[in-house]
Amino acid sequence: MPKIVVDANKCKACYMCVNACPKKCLGPSKTISKKGYFPAEQIRPEDCIGCKMCYLVCPDVAITVMK
Numbered sequence: 001m002p003k004i005v006v007d008a009n010k011c012k013a014c015y016m017c018v019n020a021c022p023k024k025c026l027g028p029s030k031t032i033s034k035k036g037y038f039p040a041e042q043i044r045p046e047d048c049i050g051c052k053m054c055y056l057v058c059p060d061v062a063i064t065v066m067k
Contacts, residue, residue: 013039
């Protein structure tokens with residue numbers, strides 16, 4: 001099962017990755033980052049297909065997709 005890792009220190013909470021995910025696996029975190037944002041996080045890991053759309057659209061290069 002693929003795993004999405006979001007670097008909370010790089011994420012500025014634009015949620016482009018949330019909108020790009022075809023399976024709606026990502027969503028806003030419930031915790032605030034050091035920069036004052038609610039970074040994206042994987043909320044439904046069981047639905048992830050590893051398409052890497054989140055990685056491709058992230059302008060902050062804050063996402064890693066591990067297979």
